[in-house]
Amino acid sequence: MATLKLVNVSKRFGEVTACSNIDLVVNEGEFITLLGPSGCGKTTLLNVVAGLEEVSEGEIWIQDRMVNDLSPYDRNLAMVFQNYALYPHMTVAENIGFSMRLRKRPKAEIAERVNQVANTLELEKLLDRLPRELSGGQQQRVAIGRAVIREPAIFLFDEPFSNLDAALRVRMRVEIKELHQRLGTTSVFVTHDQEEALSLSDRIAVMQFGRIKQFGTPEQVYSLPTSKYVARFIGSPQLDIFEGEFESTDGQWYYRIGNERFQMPDLTQLPDESPDLGVRPEHILLGSEGVPASVHLVQPIGPFTYVTVNWEGGSATARVSGVSHLRPRDKVNLSFDTSGLLFFDRQSSMRVELS
Amino acid sequence: MNKNLSKVIIQIFLISFVFLALGPILWAVVTSFLPLSSLTAKPIDLDPTKFTLTNYVEVLDTSRGLMSGLINSMIIATFTSAVALTVGSAAAYALARLSLPGSNAILLSILATQMFPGIVIAIPLFIVMSRLGMIDTHLGLMFVYLSFVLPIVIWILKGFFESIPIQLEKAAAIDGATNTQTFRYIILPISLPPLFATGVFAFIESWNEFFFAIILTRINVKTAPIAISEFAGQYRTLYGQMLASAVLASLPVVILAIIFRRFILEGFVEGAVKS
Numbered sequence: 099m100a101t102l103k104l105v106n107v108s109k110r111f112g113e114v115t116a117c118s119n120i121d122l123v124v125n126e127g128e129f130i131t132l133l134g135p136s137g138c139g140k141t142t143l144l145n146v147v148a149g150l151e152e153v154s155e156g157e158i159w160i161q162d163r164m165v166n167d168l169s170p171y172d173r174n175l176a177m178v179f180q181n182y183a184l185y186p187h188m189t190v191a192e193n194i195g196f197s198m199r200l201r202k203r204p205k206a207e208i209a210e211r212v213n214q215v216a217n218t219l220e221l222e223k224l225l226d227r228l229p230r231e232l233s234g235g236q237q238q239r240v241a242i243g244r245a246v247i248r249e250p251a252i253f254l255f256d257e258p259f260s261n262l263d264a265a266l267r268v269r270m271r272v273e274i275k276e277l278h279q280r281l282g283t284t285s286v287f288v289t290h291d292q293e294e295a296l297s298l299s300d301r302i303a304v305m306q307f308g309r310i311k312q313f314g315t316p317e318q319v320y321s322l323p324t325s326k327y328v329a330r331f332i333g334s335p336q337l338d339i340f341e342g343e344f345e346s347t348d349g350q351w352y353y354r355i356g357n358e359r360f361q362m363p364d365l366t367q368l369p370d371e372s373p374d375l376g377v378r379p380e381h382i383l384l385g386s387e388g389v390p391a392s393v394h395l396v397q398p399i400g401p402f403t404y405v406t407v408n409w410e411g412g413s414a415t416a417r418v419s420g421v422s423h424l425r426p427r428d429k430v431n432l433s434f435d436t437s438g439l440l441f442f443d444r445q446s447s448m449r450v451e452l453s
Numbered sequence: 454m455n456k457n458l459s460k461v462i463i464q465i466f467l468i469s470f471v472f473l474a475l476g477p478i479l480w481a482v483v484t485s486f487l488p489l490s491s492l493t494a495k496p497i498d499l500d501p502t503k504f505t506l507t508n509y510v511e512v513l514d515t516s517r518g519l520m521s522g523l524i525n526s527m528i529i530a531t532f533t534s535a536v537a538l539t540v541g542s543a544a545a546y547a548l549a550r551l552s553l554p555g556s557n558a559i560l561l562s563i564l565a566t567q568m569f570p571g572i573v574i575a576i577p578l579f580i581v582m583s584r585l586g587m588i589d590t591h592l593g594l595m596f597v598y599l600s601f602v603l604p605i606v607i608w609i610l611k612g613f614f615e616s617i618p619i620q621l622e623k624a625a626a627i628d629g630a631t632n633t634q635t636f637r638y639i640i641l642p643i644s645l646p647p648l649f650a651t652g653v654f655a656f657i658e659s660w661n662e663f664f665f666a667i668i669l670t671r672i673n674v675k676t677a678p679i680a681i682s683e684f685a686g687q688y689r690t691l692y693g694q695m696l697a698s699a700v701l702a703s704l705p706v707v708i709l710a711i712i713f714r715r716f717i718l719e720g721f722v723e724g725a726v727k728s
Contacts, residue, residue: 150623171629183620187642196638197628244628 099126100161100174100251100284102147107156109139109146109308116142117308120156124252124301129278129285131295133331134305140288143305144254147286149173160251171197175252176245180260182237184229184244191216191225194243215247218280235266242277253278253285259294271297292332296320304328321438326447329376329440335404337378338414339442344372355411358389363436365452373441373450379404381438382416384424388433393424407432478703485509485697492692508697512684519698522680526660527705528591529676533598534655538648541606546636548607549614550622560611563604571601571664579668589671597669598659605658606651613647614640649716657706677702 102124109117117139124130132140145151147158149170158165165173184193192199194215195208216222219239229237238258245253255274259267275298278285289295295302296316303313304327312324323329330336342355344362351368352359353375384391384405391409403422406415409432416432424430441450483499484492485508491498512519548556578597579588587593617640625635641648663678670679681702684695710717 145623148623148627150626169629170623170626175627177624177627179620179624181618181620183618183624185621185624185639185643196625200629200634200638244624248628 099282101126101159102252102284102286103157103159104143104147105157105159107143107146107158108154109142109151110154115308117146120310122303122310122313124284124286127282127284128300129287129298131287131289131299131302132305133289133292133295133302135290135331138305139308140290140305141256142308144177144256144286144288147252148175148177148254150177173252174248174250175254176248176250177254177256178238178241178245178258180257182229182241182261184237184240186229189226189228190221190232190240190243193229193240194221194247196244197248211247215243219243219246234262235270238262238270239273242274246277246281251284253283255285255287257288257290259289260291267294274298292334296332302332304331306331322449323440324449326374326376326442326449329442329449333378335379335415337376337440338382338412340375340377340411341444342372342375342411344368358410360389360434361436362439367453369443369450369452371444373443373452376440376442377414377434378438378440379415379417381435382414383433383435384416384418384430385433386431388431391430391432393426393428393430396422396424396426398422405430481696481699485693485700487693489691489693508693509701512694512698512701517694518675518680518683519677519701522675522677523702523705525591525674526677526702529594529598529674530656530659532591533595533602533659534652536595536599537602537606537655538652541603541651542610542641542644542648543636544603545607545610546614546640549611550619551632560608563607567601567604575665575668578665582669588669589673591674594666594669594674594676597665598662602655602658606655609651609654610644610647613644617643646716649713653709653713653717656709660702660706 102122104120104122107117107120107122108115120143132143134140142151146153149165149168149172153166160173160175170177185196188196191209191212195212198208198211212225213222216225219242221236221239221243224232224236224240229240232240241258258274259270262270271294274287278298287295287298299316301313301315302319303310304319305311306327312319312328314322319328319332323332326339330339340355342353344365345352345354345359351362351365353362353372354360355375384407389409389411391407391414393405394408394413395404395406397404397406398421401420403418403420403424404415405418405422405424406413407430414432418424441452442448443450486504486506487499488503488505488507491500491503511517547553548560553559582588582593582597585593587596621639622635625639630638661678662676663682666676666679667682670676677698681695681698684691684698
């Protein structure tokens with residue numbers, strides 16, 4: 099276990115800047131996720147931490163050692179790759195034990211450690227197989243075994259589940275989480291899947307254009323996103339954003355969208371310019387009160403149904419508990435649960451706190 | 454119906470292609486068993502009762518130069534392909550994977566050496582070799598063969614190395630392997646099929662080479678193709694013996710291809726498909 103600290107880290111490839119001025123502290127035993135769309139620099143950042151890419155600027159600290167000039171191996175970390183990167187000509191046992199073989203450990207010791215690791219990952223029956231004889235999930239477990247056997251200070255995961263089917267992905271997610279709870283090793287996980295990030299992480303770093311836009315707990319990035327970008331990236335279906343104006347009538351504040359207006363909680367201080375309003379599906383209410391809307395799409399997903407409606411302000415997706423009896427073109431009324439409203443500055447797109 | 458017709462047409466085409474390719478070989482094998490009198494008769498006498506092994510017995514006589522030619526060819530082709538593979542695989546790996554300054558220029562200049570027909574460099578090469586005292590030596594011919602085999606080996610293997618997922622090397626680096634260890638334990642073992650394929654290619658190239666062999670050898674290092682050509686004299690050509698020698702000289706290559714055929718096929722397929 100170790101802490102990982104990045105101080106003003108940048109990585110450039112010629113003219114292209116992949117990561118710029120990244121500051122990040124991962125505490126001992128913490129599981130963090132670098133989350134962002136493809137091309138946002140998250141894998142590059144992971145490679146820089148691993149030592150597979152040289153850092154252009156800044157410092158990388160593992161525990162109390164600056165590791166900028168250390169080889170990947172000397173940084174004492176292990177990495178699990180997106181396409182598993184198993185050595186195709188080696189058996190499962192040889193794959194897992196390769197790092198020990200390189201260090202010229204005695205054969206008996208290697209065999210013992212490989213067996214231990216294989217037991218914890220339920221690979222003991224597959225030790226003599228070649229990677230091509232394994233299923234995707236088994237291959238991924240071997241890749242994890244190869245990382246675990248090193249007993250590294252830090253685990254790095256580079257989109258390890260993106261080649262797996264949905265069901266297996268959820269299962270592997272559970273396995274990784276259990277593994278982390280058991281070993282308590284500091285972990286950095288890269289993914290573009292916000293659900294994966296929310297379910298696995300102690301904290302999430304949401305990235306865009308090579309920068310960290312927000313670093314916080316899953317609750318923070320979901321409920322208190324710092325910007326429109328983070329708010330849109332986290333949460334599925336995406337939150338809806340409406341452009342309207344504040345107005346007050348008889349001391350009561352309203353947010354007007356088109357010709358419709360929504361009553362707001364008591365506000366004492368308002369920004370000079372009205373901000374945009376963001377509402378997540380669970381805070382959009384469909385019922386007999388509110389502004390008229392017409393059902394456009396109904397998506398049942400089991401415990402919830404997502405109902406997309408069209409109204410004067412555009413379209414909005416609401417989360418309805420259980421099975422909804424609404425059908426396309428049904429007439430409903432739409433209102434907002436004011437406890438969960440998010441406001442974003444129209445110019446900077448940053449979230450503003452209204453009181 | 455249409456499908457079957459096109460199948461038949463393709464098969465006819467393939468069969469005729471096989472005949473076209475095998476024809477000369479078949480002809481060489483048949484005539485190698487015929488006495489000179491049958492071969493010079495008009496029309497040619499293909500009477501199977503006259504089949505004889507005399508040609509083979511004659512050419513295997515050590516005084517005829519074929520045996521020493523085969524030995525010379527074997528030495529030169531073996532060493533050429535061994536050196537080409539060792540040096541070529543290391544160079545190809547470096548060019549494919551390490552960020553070398555000017556690697557593109559290096560690659561292009563390697564390719565550029567292949568753009569000149571042999572005849573253009575024949576005279577300068579002869580002068581250089583004779584100044585170095587390398588005329589009629591194994592080493593001399595080996596160097597010359599390497600100069601045209603090595604570039605091709607480098608280009609073929611570079612393409613293959615590039616098709617290996619880079620994550621394998623990253624994983625090895627994380628596991629603590631140096632560049633050399635990565636090459637030895639990971640890259641080399643999974644590259645065996647293409648290495649065999651290019652090795653066989655390098656061997657065949659050097660084994661069959663005629664032009665430089667005739668310029669750069671005199672007596673000691675005559676290779677098999679030169680020995681075969683010497684059955685054509687000024688006054689008469691010993692067709693039977695010539696073709697018997699040709700058949701014998703083809704055997705090592707054929708055997709090599711049969712032994713490594715699985716690797717050769719895999720090798721060329723793997724180089725073609727990126728995974």
